[in-house]
Amino acid sequence: MKNQTFKIYIIEDDAWYGSMLQHYLALNPEYEVSRFESPGEFFAQLHNKPDVVTLDYSLPDCDGAEVLRKIKETNPDIRVIIISGQEDVATAINLLKSGAFDYIVKDDDTKDRLWNSILHLREISDLKQEVETLKSQVGRKYDFSEMILGKSDAVKKVFALIEKAVNTNITVSITGETGSGKEMVAKAIHYNSQRQKLPFVTVNVAAIPRELIESELFGHEKGAFTGAVTRRIGKFEEADKGTLFLDEIGELDINLQAKLLRVLQEKEITRVGGSGTVKIDVRIIVATHKNLMEEVKNKNFREDLYYRLIGLPVTLPPLRERGDDICILAKHFTDNFCRDNKLGKKIISPEAQQKLVQYSFPGNVRELKSVMELAVVMTDGDLILPEHITFNTNSSIADLLSKEITLKEFETQLIQHYLDKYERDVLLVAKKLDIGKSTIYRMVQMGELNIR
Numbered sequence: 096m097k098n099q100t101f102k103i104y105i106i107e108d109d110a111w112y113g114s115m116l117q118h119y120l121a122l123n124p125e126y127e128v129s130r131f132e133s134p135g136e137f138f139a140q141l142h143n144k145p146d147v148v149t150l151d152y153s154l155p156d157c158d159g160a161e162v163l164r165k166i167k168e169t170n171p172d173i174r175v176i177i178i179s180g181q182e183d184v185a186t187a188i189n190l191l192k193s194g195a196f197d198y199i200v201k202d203d204d205t206k207d208r209l210w211n212s213i214l215h216l217r218e219i220s221d222l223k224q225e226v227e228t229l230k231s232q233v234g235r236k237y238d239f240s241e242m243i244l245g246k247s248d249a250v251k252k253v254f255a256l257i258e259k260a261v262n263t264n265i266t267v268s269i270t271g272e273t274g275s276g277k278e279m280v281a282k283a284i285h286y287n288s289q290r291q292k293l294p295f296v297t298v299n300v301a302a303i304p305r306e307l308i309e310s311e312l313f314g315h316e317k318g319a320f321t322g323a324v325t326r327r328i329g330k331f332e333e334a335d336k337g338t339l340f341l342d343e344i345g346e347l348d349i350n351l352q353a354k355l356l357r358v359l360q361e362k363e364i365t366r367v368g369g370s371g372t373v374k375i376d377v378r379i380i381v382a383t384h385k386n387l388m389e390e391v392k393n394k395n396f397r398e399d400l401y402y403r404l405i406g407l408p409v410t411l412p413p414l415r416e417r418g419d420d421i422c423i424l425a426k427h428f429t430d431n432f433c434r435d436n437k438l439g440k441k442i443i444s445p446e447a448q449q450k451l452v453q454y455s456f457p458g459n460v461r462e463l464k465s466v467m468e469l470a471v472v473m474t475d476g477d478l479i480l481p482e483h484i485t486f487n488t489n490s491s492i493a494d495l496l497s498k499e500i501t502l503k504e505f506e507t508q509l510i511q512h513y514l515d516k517y518e519r520d521v522l523l524v525a526k527k528l529d530i531g532k533s534t535i536y537r538m539v540q541m542g543e544l545n546i547r
Contacts, residue, residue, distance in 0.1 A: 104145040105130040106137050119206050134162050147216050152179035167194045174216050191371040215328050222294055244427050245420035249412035256409045261287040269382040271411030274461030277382035285338040293337035298330050301343035310367050319368025331364050331375050338378045345385035352397045359403050414456040422448045428467040443479045450481045507543050519546040
């Protein structure tokens with residue numbers, strides 16, 4: 096996207112200073128830079144929609160704050176950088192609250208600060224242009240009935256909640272086991288909502304060190320800490336007007352939860368090391384595999400933040416509770432892997448499907464995808480057989496114990512586990528489990544076990 100022209104307008108009554116800024120910024124061949132010595136000249140060309148405007152605050156015949164207000168009224172998407180000869184903190188804060196993107200004091204570092212500020216603006220603009228370019232594909236690509244495959248009643252309930260979520264900006268909290276597809280649901284909500292053409296930004300809270308998460312979320316100013324050599328825009332600003340997906344929100348440090356709560360209440364952020372605030376318009380979707388109410392009871396999660404985030408709760412069922420959806424997803428993953436690797440079509444045999452349905456999938460949809468990709472690799476023909484289906488058997492028994500099933504169901508799955516482990520050797524399995532081999536053969540005849 097960066098090969099497209101980025102349009103910059105400079106409003107500066109000092110001809111020499113304005114020419115200097117114009118020359119400096121024009122060193123980047125991707126920038127189209129124009130200069131205006133009065134607001135009247137500028138507003139006459141505002142219909143050409145510049146990406147960013149640098150505004151001299153101390154214009155002789157006009158108040159810089161008034162010019163800012165008129166720009167925002169005409170086109171709120173235009174970013175305005177104030178350049179002022181006075182270092183007045185109160186004035187700077189008021190201008191930032193009024194919608195200015197940055198406030199830069201005229202000194203020896205003005206050129207460099209302006210250059211860096213525009214670089215960050217360009218990054219945000221590129222992201223928005225990328226989303227705009229993909230808008231014609233969004234509806235088809237993110238149709239949630241195609242993204243979240245299945246026909247089970249449990250999945251139909253999720254579809255109904257997504258339908259409700261896409262029609263408003265309500266905060267959505269998604270719960271479910273690891274690998275159950277929480278990010279997929281978040282994307283389905285965003286890309287079917289009114290914000291679909293705007294950024295979708297993901298933050299995995301659990302993957303970011305505690306000492307960096309505040310900067311990651313809210314950004315930081317130059318010199319805020321060792322290594323902060325330039326200003327950095329945080330995820331909230333990147334997601335402005337779009338959606339911010341906070342995955343594994345239950346892992347957020349308790350000390351940062353108060354700051355997140357304030358941001359959600361005030362709809363503004365303060366960069367680390369900064370004093371001014373930046374207004375934001377962001378839809379929040381959070382996800383966790385934890386029981387947040389239990390975390391509240393255990394004093395690991397703030398109760399006030401919990402109620403701020405709970406919004407519309409969406410609970411994703413684990414794969415083991417989705418019945419025949421397992422086979423639908425298995426076929427989907429198989430077809431995709433074959434297509435991506437230019438392989439012939441593979442068919443999943445009924446016996447292999449039965450083996451899949453009998454397994455509890457502790458890793459959920461993510462595990463099923465890996466299992467089917469490996470099965471495609473292992474088969475030499477066009478048919479995927481039970482022997483091509485490989486599970487992580489180390490966790491199978493422990494997973495059986497975690498499920499609420501009848502004693503008969505447990506017995507059946509336990510015997511099947513040993514049959515799979517010992518390559519259908521009925522005599523060896525009967526000896527291992529201290530049961531009669533006739534018991535196993537009887538269960539096979541009744542269709543309860545598979546030894547093929």
